[in-house]
Amino acid sequence: MLLFALLNLPIEYYTLLRIVVFIGALLVVVENLKKLHWLFIFLLIAILFNPVYPVYLLQKGIWMPIDLVCAALFVIEAIKKSEDDSPVTTDNTDEAKKYQRDKII
Numbered sequence: 001m002l003l004f005a006l007l008n009l010p011i012e013y014y015t016l017l018r019i020v021v022f023i024g025a026l027l028v029v030v031e032n033l034k035k036l037h038w039l040f041i042f043l044l045i046a047i048l049f050n051p052v053y054p055v056y057l058l059q060k061g062i063w064m065p066i067d068l069v070c071a072a073l074f075v076i077e078a079i080k081k082s083e084d085d086s087p088v089t090t091d092n093t094d095e096a097k098k099y100q101r102d103k104i105i
Contacts, residue, residue: 002071006064021049021070028077038077045070 001017025046032038048055048066057063 002067002074005067008060015051018049018051018054022046022051024074025049028074031081041073042077045073 001020005014005017025042028042029039029046032042049070057066
């Protein structure tokens with residue numbers, strides 16, 4: 001949605017964009033409470049796109065790089081999240097591990 005915001009669209013789209021980005025940023029904040037850099041970055045995005053007290057920068061030229069950076073940050077977060085959720089693979093040996101203590105004397 002942030003990439004579509006680079007086009008000239010009706011104001012209703014940008015209102016919906018504010019709501020979606022605000023909710024998405026808050027979800028990322030909740031998931032990253034222990035990672036302070038992600039928390040502050042997405043908290044700033046939530047403040048910038050909040051629909052209750054909107055920030056009006058009045059020129060599309062100012063919003064365009066903000067939209068691009070925010071879109072990139074959401075993509076990075078999605079990739080990071082998918083890597084965290086991927087199953088952990090171990091070596092392909094099916095036999096039990098053998099330790100020195102298991103030696104028969």
